[in-house]
Amino acid sequence: MEILQGFMEAVQGILESSGILTLNWQNYVMIGVSIVLLYLAIKKQYEPLLLLPIAFGMLLVNLYPAIMAPPTTELLTAEQCAQQSIATSGHATTVINGVTYYENPTYGGLLYYLYQGVKLGIYPPLIFLGIGCMTDFGPLISNPKSLILGAAAQIGIFITFTGAIFLGFTEAEAGAIGIIGGADGPTAIYVTTKLAPHLLGSIAIAAYSYMALVPIIQPPIMKALTTKKERSVVMEQLRPVSKLEKIMFPVIVVILIAIFLPDAAPLVGMLMLGNLFKESGVVDRIAKAAQNELMNIITIFLGTTVGATASGQKFLTLDTLKIIALGLIAFCMGTAFGVLFGKIMYKATGGKVNPLIGSAGVSAVPMAARVSQRVGQQENPGNFLLMHAMGPNVAGVIGSAVAAGVLLNVVG
């Protein structure tokens, strides 16, 4: 009889602590959303390297919210401590109503600790380090004018800021939402953790979804804004860039940007450090570690914990819908302004620049450049815009980091 009662109590205890009773409807909705995202990542292969960990983090946190719980202190009386065999020596005490409580620390969830790298702005610059190792700034150095396109595509960020302000977000929140238009995941996360950490889940998911959707979102805008003649422009071959120039580039950029815009220094600094690893050619091993092992590890941590910020109660709000809509506007604006400035350059150079490369000014490396290439080839199959589009594309990375610096400085 005692055994049976013990069994019933144990089952009851397990039931009480299980998700069935503690989870609410938002959690179940988010579990559904995360399964859809997992499907998109695995079956459709939409940015699977990021979407898969994000979706799984989302799944985990909605099944077991304590996995993101911060460490706390619980107040226990001496009796309770003795019951749970907790050593009370060294614990601080609080006296409430004449009873002495010991402040017993409890530990946070697994993802809470991994999340600190996101929260403290550590992971995004490290991702940038890896991106720097993989980026060839050659096309940009041989055609520096493409930096204009990289700047133009950032205008969307600031216009979306206005939209967000008028939709009732605070300045800091609006800044974080606008940065989605930079189409740069690490930058968006970095800015959001500094300006509006409570929106991180929505903003990161919006940013990465739109980056995955670049090939669907951009072409209609590009085609609507250009004529057939402009799209079929064949550009001159880029001049070869010497090794010395490639080595000097990261050093010069980091000096310039860190002096004028210190807020952008962590992102741009790491990007350029990675690039110097690559171009210097003397630290091959470090360059490989940064772009492979380090970057992969950080991607796992970043993806999972960013997904884990999207717990049902925080994510399923009207604000999230607004953010997703504003993000789309930011993205389209960035593309449109890039193409429009491409048209200006087309006019200014007497038809030597194909305006399609302008859309690559939103960062999303190298997807946006590939889109320029593909749309260009639809008009003229013998036209290879890829290298020309890589110029604005990597300029966009620098541009969005600069824009991030501006936002951090002005509204931070």
Place this chain on the structure above:
Amino acid sequence: MSFSNLSPLLHMAELSLAEKGISSAKVILTGFVVVFAVLILLILIINLYSFIVSKALNNDKKKKKEKIVETKNTSPIPKPVTAKISAQEVENAVSEEVVAVISAAVASMYGSSEKVKIKSIKKSNSGRSAWANAGVLENTRPF
């Protein structure tokens, strides 16, 4: 006191709308100007230093070129030789595509900054007949 108590909502709405306008105008203007200023400055600097670098490299190249010119001067018949070779090429039937591939390979080995001239592409005779080649292949093929 009473004024601010009576119409805090109205007051805030009015002010915040104006504030919203001001703050967004401020951000758009600053963002636009700073982003373009920094990147245009970067353009100028890149142009400047690539000009300097290319000048420095050209000086090096000039020295090399002078050497090449000297050697050219010592060899008296450069033009007829190339003509002969091109005739040979046609005889050996090396297609243009193969020439392009080989020149690309040479260019990638020497680096694009080096000036390289390919004077001839010949099919080498391995010294074995086709039958002998087939025999060697047959005997050396791993399993």
